Amino acid sequence: MRRPYRVHGLDFSPLAPWPICPRRLACRRGRLAFRRLTLYGKRVIFVCFVCLGNICRSPTAEGIFRHLVEHAGLEDKIAVSSAATAGYHVGEPADVRSRRTARTQGIELRGRVEESTVQARERYDELSAEARARMEDLSDRGREAAEAKRAQRRQQLIQAAIDCISRKGIGDTTVADIARAADMAVGSITQYFSGKDALFTAVLQQMAQEFETAWRADMAQAGAGDAAGRLRAFLLTYFRADVCQRKKVAVWFAYWGEVRARPHYRAVCTGSDLVHDATLRDLCAALIRDGGYAELDPARTAKTLAALAQGLWLERLTGSDGLSRGDLARHALLGLRALFPRHAEAFTDPPD
Secondary structure, three states: OOOEEEOOOEEOOOOOOOOHHHHHOOOOOHHHHHOOOOOOOOOOOOOEEEEEOOOOOOHHHHHHHHHHEEEEOOOEEEEEEEEEEEOOOOOOOOOHHHHHHOOOOOOOOOOOEOOOOOOHOOOOOOHHHHHOHHHHHHHHHHHHHHHHHHHHHHHHHHOOOHHHHHHHHHOOHHHHHHHHHHHOOOOHHHOOOOOOOHHHHHHHHHHHHHHHHHHHHHHHOOOOOHHHHHHHHHHHHHOEEEEEEHHHHHHHHHHHHOOOOOHHHHHOOOOOHHHHHHHHHHHHHHHHHHHHOOOHHHHHHHHHHHHHHHHHHHHHHOOOOOOOOOHHHHHHHHHHHHHHHHHHHHHHOOOO
C-alpha cells in the first residue's frame, strides 16, 4: 500500500479509484483536486478554480465540481468556489452563455465574481488554474508581471482611443475602431475596461493628469521665488511638443464638447480645472502684488490667460495660417506683456 503524502502541509491519502469518472471534471488540475479528497486530520477541504475574469471557465468548473461533490454526498467535507486573477468583473454573475450551457446539464452557476487576493489564496487547500498563465498569476511574482502586462494593454487601448477620437470624434468612434487600431479583438477590451464609456473616461483622466504633471514640472524648474518666471512657464506648457499635438488638442475639444451631456466627463474636467485655475490664479495674484498692478483682478486675469491659451489651441487645430507651436507661444507671451508691462523683460519671445 502506498504511503500518504503531504501537500500544502496537509497529509493526503494515496490516490485511489473513485466512483465518479474523472473525465467529467472541467480540467486536469480539477481532476487532481477531486482525487485528493481523503485527508488525515482535516474535516473540510477548500477548493478554488481560477481563471482570468471568473465569468466563463472557472465558474463552469466550480459548478461541475460542486455537482460532483453533491452527487458523492461530500458537501460537508469539501467547500468549492472560483475566483479571478483580475478584478474586471468583481460582483458580476457568470456569463449568460456559461449559465445557459450549464443549465442544459442540470447545473446552476450561482456564484458571483471574486478576485483572488493573496489573503484569499491562503484560505484554499487546492487551487486549480485554467491555464499555466493563470497559475503564474497566482504567485506574487507572476501576479506583478501579469498586472504590468495588463497595464501595458490598457495603455495601448488608451492610445488607440486617442488616435480614433482625434480623427472621428467621440460620437463616431466605436469599440471596433479602437480594437482595430490597437490590433486587439473587440471582445478582449472588456478584460481591461468595463465598456466604451469607461475607456473614454480613462482617456480623459490620463490626458488631464499628463497636462497637470507637465505644468507642475515646468513651474518647479522656473524656481519658487520668481513669480513672473513661474507664470511664463505655466502658460508655455500649453505649447510644449508633447502637449500641443494636433491629435491631443483635437481630443481635448472633443471632450469639452461633450461635458454638458456626460456627467462623468464633466466631473473629470471640473476636478482638473479646479486645480489648474487655482494655480493660475495664485500665480497672477503673486505677480500683481509684485508689480503693483492694482487695476487687475487675479481671478479675471487667470481666466483671460486660460482663454488665450485655449484659443491659441483652437487656432492650432483649425487655423489656415499654418502657425507653428513657436508662433503660438509668442502670441501667448505677447498677451502676458500686455497684461504685465512692468515685467515685459520676463516675457520676451523664446528663441526659435
